[in-house]
Amino acid sequence: MANTPLPHPVQNSAFEAKIRKARWAVVAEQAWLRVWVLFAIAAVFLVLSIAGVWALLGPTTHKIVLALFAAALAGWIGYVLQIRLPSREESIRRIEAVSGIPHRPATSYEDTLTASATDPSTQAIWSAHRQRMADLIAKLRPGRPEPRTYRFDPFAVRALSVLAVVLGIAFAGRGTLDSLADAFRFDREASTINQRLDAWLTPPAYTGRPPLMLVDGSANTGAAPVAAADSPDAKPLDVPERSVLIVRSTGTGKSNIALEVWPAGAKEPLPAIEPAADAKPAAGITEVRTEIRASGTIKAISAGNVVASWPINMIPDNAPGIALTKNPERTSKGALKLTYFVQDDYGVASAEVKFARKKDKDAGDPSTAWARGEELKGPRPPFSRPPQLSLRLPNGNAKSGEAFTYHEIGSHPWSGQTVLMTLEAKDVAGQVGQSPAIEIVLPERTFTKPLARALIEQRKLLIEDPRYSERVLKALIALTAAPEGFIDDPRVYLPLRATVHRLAGRQLTRSVLDETIDQLWHTALRIEDGALSDAEKNLRDIQDKLAKALEEGASDEEIRQLMQEMREAFREFAEQMQKQNGDQNQQQAGNDQNQEQMSAEDIDRMMREMEQMAENGLRDQAKEMLAQMQDMMERMQQGQQNQQQAKQNQEMQNAMRKMGEVANEQQDLMNETFEQQQQGKDPVQGGKNTGEQTTQNLRNGRAGQQGQQRGEQQDNGPSSGNPLGGQEQGEAPGEGQSGKNSLGQRQAQLREKLAKLQKEMRERGLEPSEQLGEAEKSMKGAEESLEQGDLDQANQQQAQALEQLREGAEQMAQQMQQNGNQQAGENGENSRDPMGRPQRSQGPDQGRSVKVPDQIDIQRAREVLEELRKRAGDAQRPQLELDYIDRLLRWN
Template sequence: MIWERAARAFWPLAGLLACFFAVFAFGGVAAMPVPGLLWLVGGALIALLAAAIWGGLRYRHVRETEAVERLDRTLPGRPLTALRDRAAIGGEGELWQAHLTQMQERAAVARAVRPDAGLTRRDPYALRLAALVALVMALIFGGTEQMGQGISALAATISRPAGQADGMASGPTWEGWAKPPDYTRRPTIYLNALPEGEMLTLPKGSVISFRLYDEESQVTQDIGAALGDEIRAGDITAEKSGTFEIAGRRFDVTILPDQPPVIRAGDSASRRADGRMVQPFEAEDDHGVVSAKALISLDIENVSRQYGLAAEPEPREAIALELPLPRSADPSRMSGQLVEDLSRHPWANLPVRLSLQAVDGIGQEGTAEPESMVLPGRRFFDPLAAALIEIRRDLLWSRENAKRSAEILRAVTWQPQGFVEEGLYLQLRGAVRILEAGPLDEAERDKLAEALWKAAVQLEDGGLADALERMKQAQEKLSEAIRNGASPDEVQRLMNELKEATDAYTQMLAEQGKADPAERFTKNQERQQITGDQIQQMMDEIQRLMNEGRMAEAQQLLEQFNRMMENLQVTNDGDPNGSSDGQGNRSMNGLADTLREQQRLSDEAFREMQEQFGQGEGESSGNSEELAQRQRELREELGQQRGLLPGEGTQQGDDARQRLDDAGRAMEDAEESLRNGDPGGAMQRQADAIQSMREGMRALGDMLGQDEQRRTGDDSDRGQEGSGSQSAAPEGEQRRSGQSDSRQGQSMLDPLGREQSSNGNVTTPDGRLAEGDIDPAARARSLLDEIRRRSGDQERPRAERDYLERLLDRF
């Protein structure tokens, strides 16, 4: 009853207090002009005083008799009043005692009365609820900074003499910023903070922005063209050294010229085992290179013009390839590698000229001197395959070689018994008929060249591709049988077919590895290695899961097994190198690829969250299911890589496996969050997965480093027994030192698992922003300008524009 009477009397006062608090929390007081602020303070005090007086007059204290009466009215027969009664006639006999007993029983079940202030009748327009909403929003979204500003503004208004209220300045008469071009990665300079007389050194193309807050200030300059027609606010593009003056303050400006970029090729292009070209390059620029490309043209002067190359070549455009620009702590100097598969290009294995070009932020171009080289491509060692590739090259060189190519094909297919398989023989005879039928157009030539390439690859691989295809077909049949709930006999039969196809594929792969004449080119080939026993163990595990009826798990393991077999290099069971440093390096490379894919997936989840916010809460762009599927595939790939990690039984190896297990669980949680349409929750779990993967890779790297040290020590011990081997120990020390330095140079991570500068500085010693860092001043200004632009776009949803206006009011 006390609360009821207080609420009835003082709800207007509470509503006014809540509204005034919200005005302070959202910065409304600080935004009011001085005259309006004085009226606001006066009106608020009068309203609060009136509400307090009105409530005090209406409030009455609650007496005990009123409380008992309120409770008694809720009970049948009003037992509390009856218990205080006395019999008027007849005395207090048995009948009276029975009456009292009945009243006591009714009074014993009394419960507290539910309060009802009746505010709905007293406040039909629900003004109290509006004030409550304003208070809650202020507590959630308001800030102490805005309240402090409001209190400060109020205090300054009250303490300022009346005669000086209008004439006193409230801030600087001008503000200015010097923003270098984005590609220079230099921070924005706040001109008001510069000491008097300090020289302002800026890159060419910097933009000087100014804002004038009084009518007397002016800007004069001789450093470049002015942008825009605004008198009180505008921009100047700095093109030459000179001076400019703002509101009587002079600034001396020195413009730094922008030098064109320099690019050069590194070592000569090399050929990887898979036929890809690897071309190192280096690039330099005073502010960093923004794009680069490689142009490859035919070096006709150095081509041996004989046989099929004697004819005039058909014109072809130069090959244009974009160079990948790696991230570097020093953007003015970078190095990288161009890796491209040009094995199928008509110029493969022919002399070409390589020219590199680089472009900086303002479009200046730097070109390296052209270099002569042989365009790397795949080599074929089977005689018939090599002949087919030469015929293909001649046809792509010039269609005038059609007659000559037909004669060569007739020669290599003469008496094919025991030399050319029947299927291939029929294909080659069909090619002869096409070549002899008449002139070839470009489409027919390209189609024939593709057929010759496939035939040569089939001959070179010795049927390995067919064996792989048979194994994949067997796996697909078994997967379909598991999904459709086939009988155990049918599943077992398909399982036996898969085992036979797998055995044939691995045996052919092993035999090809022993007899491959191109073995010297496969030293750096990044392929998974696995022993025959490991393959059998995986097949046995699939069999066990099916026998236990765990078909879903068996199918998942079967899919992982199929992906693993597609990129397999079989090793002998007794080969110690099967799990040596080479396998460790391959595992490290595979984990690095998976880590990059996880980071890319996390970025896409972030964009998905942004799109959901833009569309309104609860709406999705429809991309979450695709992201979840990709997350699942990435988790399965990580599980496969974990099973192939070396160092089982060692501390570092077990630690690496544990970290990858943690990463797998985090990926699974992220997948579930994506399927539930919660990209925000998925991002957190993806960040956990990235961190766990990095820790696992660090443990694996420590293990490989210890193995390297042991091998170095063994080499040193063996070298001391012979002559000329005393340099082994110093080299080992150098390697260990390099590994230690690389570990010390590991970059730190941001909350999403991305790499950032390890020292946390915004700028490098030369005043340039570190790579990947953001200029805080420029970022703040650009964000504020973008918020203003979007808030003025009437085509945007009203809810979004209201949110942007609240951001503008706050910041």
């Protein structure tokens, strides 16, 4: 075994494989260091290209820098190619060094003995040595390549270069190749054509539409525009008005992107839109934007080339619309209710009411100067500003819907004036829509107490023209001169005295005038409603605060606090209303059972529901319920006012009935005077004028007499059972009064009865017309003429008194009709008209309001008809009276 020869290492295939691996490891170590330099050159080139540096360089500099990169790259590639394969000895030495086995076993194994070493012992020793080397060779390993780059790059710049390349490629994305291609484009225009382009449309926020991406930079823009407007496949983009087109380009260099707008049908574009002067974009990034205001085509231009174009179809944003759906409704408290419909493409942002004074066409016209009041001298302070009223919008920012709004306008100086009213709506874009102007009379508060009405009258004088201040001052001084028994409330007297001192001791400026007008208003409210006015004001203020809190999204705690305050305010308001009205509601309940009522339980229930809605986030529904509650409260107040108005109308009807009795008695007295005159004078000479008056009196007196039942008269005048006067049927004129008071005494009693009636009317808060006072004077004259025996003059004065009574009754009837019309305008659901009859809007009448004539009414009609026939056959009566009676008979 010892004498067996060992194989030569060349014949050892395993060892040869190790030598080959070691040889390539040496090559890899050399190449790794040289390739890293080559990668660093390429990384710098790539980063500069992605950053768009080539576009920032001029053509010459561009070529020089590119040449330097090419030279460095070519030189280093040549240096890389100079790498040689190591020799066998170098590979063996590497294996021995990497393996760490001492005495270089592979080299020793390949050594040989000299030819002279033939000694057997020497051969034996050599063979043992080689055997040991062979065993060590099996333990040798070629090892992995170890370039030890840190010796040349201790700060690891190579890692930063790799990171820069990765980030640059991620940023450029698909445009990396285009950026690299820019390094080899030396023409300036060509470098701007092929670029990254991003474009998108942003609709206005109020439209609720998402942005629309037009170009995302993924397309190659070098060959053709990204989007061509003249392409057969190009479809117009439907874009809302005021959308913003944003175009952002990368790598444009000194040739910035611009937009060219071609309106539809235009032959020339609008001036180009450049990037904003104050914009500070990042290096190599240019952004330009424009707002879409019309249809057309928008082109993106760079260096005179169209890089993209888009056809635009603009969706116009129409102005909002608003219009009344019902006629304005007024309340006796001076509130105005407006019901309206609003609409807009994307929702209405706000709405309001605007008022303008109606110009007086007769102002300055000499032909109407006689009808105008005295012309005041001196400078006139400017008029008060019109009321500013905002309108509530439909819930949820709806694009269309109906809503209503209450506004207390009775306290404003413009209340009661004829104005032009316009509703105005505004959308988020600032567009304004208006309704047609209509002429209305602004509502004003109705006052029934004389002192309150007097103060309001003086307030109107100050509002009409502040130069009436001297007259107002004198009136207030007269009102407060003797307050005992007239003004018992110190909260009324003291403000009046303060107003007197304000007008007397200070210059009448706008602030002083406004303070005086407000003070007179609040004082009149105190006189009219007492503590109810303060409670009502407090309730309205809290309702306004709650509506504002719901609108602005206040916290739940604040909403609960305002709800509690509103409960307390309503409780106080209800108590004050009950104190003011007393048992009036119970008295009127039987007259109007259909009137809408609202109890404290209803209010509390609505408040609880409103609070729950607010806590659950349903703020719009809570606002709607608050508006409904305000509407119901207005109706409740209007119901109370209607009851008061009904009571006043009833008193006025009683006054008119008594006035009719006075007129009937005056008619009978005039007939007796006329017949006594006929007995003493020639009917042709003395009875012509009086006959005409009697005919007129007959026309006027019968209307007030028909329809009254027997027993209605309360005084000692003639019975209304006889439709013709104070004598029974068949009695001769004058015989019914035989042995009684003379005509003059009866005329005096009748005058006193009229005076008593006027006094009762004033005590009940009714204002008698001036015609009643004139009738009393005429009765006084007739009384004196009767005492003097001048029957002709007495008959004329009696006819005049009768005519004045008729005119006074007509004025009272017109006043009742106006009250009824005002009441109908204030509340569209009145259950009865001014005469106490059910309205047709309240449902079928079912015949309950139609009174079927009874036997007494039929008998009275027969008596009137028989008397007319009797008088028609009297040939001594004036022809005018006979013609009138004949027409009455033909009409029946």
